[in-house]
Amino acid sequence: MKLCIACGMPMTKPADYPLGDESKDYCIYCARPDGSMQSYPEKLEGTTDFLIRTQGLDRQAAHAAAIRTLAQLPAWQGIQKTMDTPSGN
Amino acid sequence: MKKTAREMQKEQTKELLLKTAYEVFSKKGIMNTRVSDIAQAAGVSHGTIFVHFRSLEAMIEEVVALYGQKIAMRTHVLAQSSGSLSDLLRAHLGGIMEFEQFYTRLVIENRLLPPGARDSWISIQSAVSFHFSLVYEREFGHNDRSGIPLHMLFNMWMGLVHYYLQNGNLFAPEGNVIGRYQDILIDSYLKLLKGGRAEK
Numbered sequence: 001m002k003l004c005i006a007c008g009m010p011m012t013k014p015a016d017y018p019l020g021d022e023s024k025d026y027c028i029y030c031a032r033p034d035g036s037m038q039s040y041p042e043k044l045e046g047t048t049d050f051l052i053r054t055q056g057l058d059r060q061a062a063h064a065a066a067i068r069t070l071a072q073l074p075a076w077q078g079i080q081k082t083m084d085t086p087s088g089n
Numbered sequence: 090m091k092k093t094a095r096e097m098q099k100e101q102t103k104e105l106l107l108k109t110a111y112e113v114f115s116k117k118g119i120m121n122t123r124v125s126d127i128a129q130a131a132g133v134s135h136g137t138i139f140v141h142f143r144s145l146e147a148m149i150e151e152v153v154a155l156y157g158q159k160i161a162m163r164t165h166v167l168a169q170s171s172g173s174l175s176d177l178l179r180a181h182l183g184g185i186m187e188f189e190q191f192y193t194r195l196v197i198e199n200r201l202l203p204p205g206a207r208d209s210w211i212s213i214q215s216a217v218s219f220h221f222s223l224v225y226e227r228e229f230g231h232n233d234r235s236g237i238p239l240h241m242l243f244n245m246w247m248g249l250v251h252y253y254l255q256n257g258n259l260f261a262p263e264g265n266v267i268g269r270y271q272d273i274l275i276d277s278y279l280k281l282l283k284g285g286r287a288e289k
Contacts, residue, residue: 001162008212009219010165051211054218056240065211072208 006030006043006075026075040079044070103141106131110152115190119149119198119206150205153195157209160188161216168220174282177224178246178275181217185250186267193254193266218243235282246278 002011004027011027014020018031026037029046038046044066051062070076092100109131113122124145128135142148164184171177185192195202199210221243229235235242253274257266 010162012169050219051215052240054222054240054243055214056238056244065208068208069212069215 004030006037006070006073007047008073030075037075040070040076043076099141102133102137106133106138106141106148107152107155110148111156111191114149114152114194119153119194120201124148146203150203150209153202153206153209156188156191157195157213160184160192161213163187165216165220168224171220171224174221174224174228175275175279177220178278179271180220181246182250182267182271182274184217185254186265186271189254189265189267193257196251196254214247217247221246235284242282249274249278 002025003009004011004025006026007030009016009027009029011017011022014022016027017024018026018028018035021035024031024035030038030043032038032042044063047066047070048059048062051057051065052059057065071079106127110122110127113127113130117126124138125135127148128138138148142151161184164181167180167183168177171180195210195213199207202210218240222239225239225242253260253266253270257264260266261269
């Protein structure tokens with residue numbers, strides 16, 4: 001089972017991929033309109049907004065959760081090494 | 090690199106420990122469980138646990154991450170063939186049902202768990218909220234007369250389901266809360282959403 005390297009979503013059909021391209025390692029939700037993968041700041045903001053929009057989380061809590069979640073994913077390994085990783089409570 | 094017999098044995102033991110911990114956590118609760126409970130259930134020595142996990146906390150995080158992934162994946166797979174919101178709610182409950190006892194422990198104990206486990210919890214709910222939002226946009230997007238924000242609708246559903254799970258001893262003492270209540274939970278929630286009209 002192929003998982004998106006940027007968000008972890010399972011990719012099982014062409015519609016899951018950017019521009020239907022099943023050779024990609026990332027999913028349509030982590031892609032820009034031109035099919036390239038979003039940058040870390042773009043993905044971080046997108047994930048934060050997703051948590052707020054679909055689950056109503058507090059912005060700060062959503063941002064912290066997004067950082068911790070993305071840190072687990074292959075696309076974003078090492079990206080937090082120069083930044084503090086906030087802890088949850 | 091090909092694995093040695095020793096490495097394969099180590100992996101198998103670790104898998105056994107994770108599965109055993111899952112079963113013990115489901116029955117006893119997560120924070121109530123001691124290392125010795127898991128060692129005894131798995132038929133290994135206390136020390137064997139610490140060969141594979143640096144602490145009980147680390148073990149909890151790994152079990153919750155592993156089974157959290159399974160729950161999220163199950164919901165995702167079932168949700169793929171969801172057309173209506175009704176289908177999606179059923180897919181959500183289907184994803185939980187297979188792991189009901191353990192999931193109920195997560196519902197009850199979430200705030201007490203180690204940080205990594207609490208992050209897994211967010212990931213499980215995110216898998217559901219992702220599909221919920223897609224189906225909701227598709228079914229109600231342009232016709233939303235409720236005036237209730239998406240996240241509030243999602244949290245109302247989560248609150249309802251979790252309330253029944255948390256109080257499973259009162260709603261289904263024999264166990265299997267979801268099996269028993271899924272139809273009425275889905276039906277009632279949708280009726281409320283559609284303002285009391287019959288489900289289409």
